[in-house]
Amino acid sequence: MQGKRILLIVTGGIAAYKTLEVIRRVRERGAAVRCILTKSGAQFVTPLSLAALSEDRVYDDLFSLTDEHEMGHINLSRQADVLLVAPASADMLAKMAAGLAGDLATTALLATDKPVLVAPAMNVRMWEHPATQANIQILKARGVGFIGPNAGDMACGEHGMGRMAEPAEIVDALEAFFGPVVKRLSGRRAIVTSGPTHEAIDPVRYIANRSSGKQGHAIAKALADMGCETTLVTGPTHQPDPMGCRVVRIESARDMLAACEAALPADIAVCAAAVADWRTADAAEGKIKKQPGAAPPALKMIENPDILAALSAAGNKRPALVVGFAAETSEVVANATAKRQRKGCDWIVANDVSPASGTFSGDSNTVHLITEAGAEHWPTLSKTDVADRLAALIAARFEAAE
Numbered sequence: 001m002q003g004k005r006i007l008l009i010v011t012g013g014i015a016a017y018k019t020l021e022v023i024r025r026v027r028e029r030g031a032a033v034r035c036i037l038t039k040s041g042a043q044f045v046t047p048l049s050l051a052a053l054s055e056d057r058v059y060d061d062l063f064s065l066t067d068e069h070e071m072g073h074i075n076l077s078r079q080a081d082v083l084l085v086a087p088a089s090a091d092m093l094a095k096m097a098a099g100l101a102g103d104l105a106t107t108a109l110l111a112t113d114k115p116v117l118v119a120p121a122m123n124v125r126m127w128e129h130p131a132t133q134a135n136i137q138i139l140k141a142r143g144v145g146f147i148g149p150n151a152g153d154m155a156c157g158e159h160g161m162g163r164m165a166e167p168a169e170i171v172d173a174l175e176a177f178f179g180p181v182v183k184r185l186s187g188r189r190a191i192v193t194s195g196p197t198h199e200a201i202d203p204v205r206y207i208a209n210r211s212s213g214k215q216g217h218a219i220a221k222a223l224a225d226m227g228c229e230t231t232l233v234t235g236p237t238h239q240p241d242p243m244g245c246r247v248v249r250i251e252s253a254r255d256m257l258a259a260c261e262a263a264l265p266a267d268i269a270v271c272a273a274a275v276a277d278w279r280t281a282d283a284a285e286g287k288i289k290k291q292p293g294a295a296p297p298a299l300k301m302i303e304n305p306d307i308l309a310a311l312s313a314a315g316n317k318r319p320a321l322v323v324g325f326a327a328e329t330s331e332v333v334a335n336a337t338a339k340r341q342r343k344g345c346d347w348i349v350a351n352d353v354s355p356a357s358g359t360f361s362g363d364s365n366t367v368h369l370i371t372e373a374g375a376e377h378w379p380t381l382s383k384t385d386v387a388d389r390l391a392a393l394i395a396a397r398f399e400a401a402e
């Protein structure tokens with residue numbers, strides 16, 4: 001979406017906070033965002049937040065003479081490539097369906113000759129109401145694109161349809177809208193591991209780690225975007241499923257290995273998961289009870305299978321390119337270079353995960369790519385950019401071999 005211009009209309013809804021993340025992510029991908037904030041939208045996010053993230057002024061007053069002189073509502077919508085309403089309240093959908101134009105947002109929507117996408121967000125009963133459903137049909141028939149909503153828990157305490165799509169889904173929909181990127185990996189298959197694993201102590205307790213899954217999920221998406229048939233094998237995370245991937249959810253390292261083996265053959269394997277090195281020797285079948293006065297139970301640990309090493313040694317099923325990760329807290333490049341040898345993989349993406357780096361659960365990553373040719377030091381990038389750059393190098397490697 002490099003160079004594309006998005007006119008973002010923010011209406012009133014608790015989900016408006018997620019829209020801030022959408023602005024950040026689409027700008028990371030090179031798109032420009034200009035915001036219109038409705039009166040009720042301003043009850044949920046401030047013009048200052050939108051202005052800071054979009055690095056542009058925020059338009060919120062239809063009757064401002066300066067705006068009308070410098071940037072009339074017609075121009076505002078004509079200068080964009082697409083209009084995105086997020087969150088789109090039930091009230092806004094009704095106004096759009098009826099063609100009302102009582103404020104800047106609705107005027108821009110009525111005056112535009114550009115495509116319109118909406119990400120609805122509302123209470124389940126409002127979503128299900130026949131009035132809203134009729135408005136949706138009208139808007140769909142006019143070509144308005146709908147992103148979500150999703151089902152789930154709502155801020156009002158109810159459960160059901162009406163949660164706004166996650167920022168990643170909205171960005172995916174915008175990317176799909178802006179058209180296909182060159183599918184440099186079409187015809188290839190990839191397996192990507194992501195997230196932590198959970199190793200049971202008993203049916204209610206487990207051992208885990210702080211991996212968020214952000215980097216692994218971003219890599220799966222970047223490969224899928226390039227046309228690669230991608231299986232994402234993921235431990236428990238809060239990341240939304242990346243569009244275009246087959247997602248296999250697992251809990252333990254042993255399940256992850258089994259899922260990866262089942263996904264073979266593949267041309268590419270990227271092991272970004274933070275797999276637990278050990279599991280308890282015998283997970284208890286029932287909950288371990290705390291006995292008054294008794295000593296705490298001792299956990300006997302045994303080693304988990306190494307998925308990266310197993311895929312690297314998979315004989316004639318070995319993917320042509322196996323990429324591992326090395327999370328290090330010191331001597332990052334030296335340790336990662338040794339790890340590449342030890343695991344038998346082709347490339348290692350090494351990163352510093354010392355607490356000061358903020359890598360775990362953070363949005364950026366400073367990595368070094370270790371290949372047979374040596375170490376490449378990358379600048380600090382967002383995890384999405386790390387993923388895109390890695391996917392581009394993977395594509396180049398296969399193109400060179402053709």
Ligand code: C5P
Pocket residue numbers: 193253271272273274275276277304305306307308309323324325326327339
């Ligand atoms: O040995 P270490 O855990 O530092 O190696 C990290 C790399 O190995 C990562 O690519 C990780 O996904 C992979 N790994 C694995 N299975 C394990 C442990 C690590 O695939 N049991």
